[in-house]
């Protein structure tokens with residue numbers, strides 16, 4: 001390392017990528033961030049100071065200890081950065097974008113609503129929607145003599161959006177409104193990412209009225225959800241009404257411990273919206289990558305199916321069966337190690353802090369690089385290989401805390417973790433019960449596109465071949 005690239009920060013020598021070098025790399029970074037970040041860390045070490053886009057000073061880390069310090073041990077000193085907060089302009093102040101005492105109050109209120117029994121109660125719905133979504137593919141495959149090709153990311157996005165939307169608003173959800181809702185969220189999110197990634201375009205966006213246009217979409221989104229919530233409240237007010245046991249009802253029923261009051265309608269809306277936003281793209285990406293990996297590792301698909309056949313003998317799995325269907329869960333976990341949907345998470349220091357001699361001044365911006373942690377050979381044997389058995393109990397090399405953080409960690413651990421794991425395990429089992437998954441030859445290999453979440457660049461196809469023509 002060049003002497004000029006070292007900076008003294010307290011007693012700890014923090015490697016520093018000079019601004020000119022960050023700037024030079026910012027173009028490559030914008031185009032394809034992961035190789036640039038990996039090469040930087042391979043060269044400088046697990047924690048390095050650099051300038052995002054050549055402008056914003058930030059500390060990039062794939063050190064599990066520092067990650068744990070920020071997310072868990074001294075979490076009170078770290079808030080979401082202005083990037084995440086900017087998103088609240090469009091989607092409000094639900095758990096994901098909220099911070100500080102208000103966040104804690106909301107988290108304490110909502111957390112119990114995600115208990116195991118509720119997720120268990122949603123299992124039937126998840127299965128029903130999976131079956132409904134895959135049914136046209138079964139029909140298409142049968143018509144075509146046993147197999148049909150499908151765009152995987154498109155399929156998984158549709159499936160997971162339906163699952164979360166109906167888990168929140170189980171009733172009164174016409175198809176057209178569901179599609180409109182999905183489109184509004186996708187469009188708003190895509191625009192927000194552009195304003196962060198390419199801030200120099202913002203004056204142009206302003207001039208062209210793009211901010212106003214997307215504010216109007218966000219208003220439409222809130223109006224649509226507001227109507228659904230009002231309808232639910234009217235239905236609940238009818239004599240003899242039995243409200244459904246879904247996530248919206250949970251949000252309407254919870255009461256603050258200190259006041260005994262329910263959330264205001266606006267807050268219910270914020271939290272419902274955040275569940276829709278946070279609760280589908282991540283699972284869709286994980287399932288997309290899982291399908292990709294299974295198409296390339298048919299022996300893993302065989303192992304999942306063999307276990308499912310032995311445990312279930314052809315019936316659909318119940319929530320209580322899932323612990324005995326570990327093969328599918330390990331494949332999901334290994335997929336998220338390989339392709340963590342939340343590939344990078346950011347935080348900002350609220351006050352001066354120190355970690356093992358590293359002085360952290362107030363305002364320091366951190367990029368916690370989960371993808372880097374998940375691929376570090378110090379913690380993983382052959383990190384580039386797809387080996388679901390790493391997650392089987394009793395492995396010689398157990399998973400080290402905070403070297404594996406697909407759902408984050410500490411008090412802001414993903415509130416939907418149990419929901420997502422259950423959903424992904426069920427979808428995997430159903431997909432493999434119905435189909436063999438084959439890679440469609442002639443396509444380029446899928447490559448990663450790290451936006452807010454880690455998705456494939458474009459889409460890719462697999463061929464789904466019916467296991468039984470009569471399925």
Ligand code: HEM
Nearest residue numbers: 095096278279282283341342406407408412414415416420
């Ligand atoms: C594979 C699927 C998923 C992954 C990988 C994932 C990942 C994450 C991560 C890493 C965080 C923490 C972000 C941070 O610390 O800055 C998070 C937070 C969150 N997730 Fe998930 N998530 C998934 C599915 C879901 C689902 C299905 C829901 C809703 C049902 C959900 C709702 C949330 C919410 C509300 C938060 C904010 C929690 C808080 O700050 O209190 N997520 N998720």
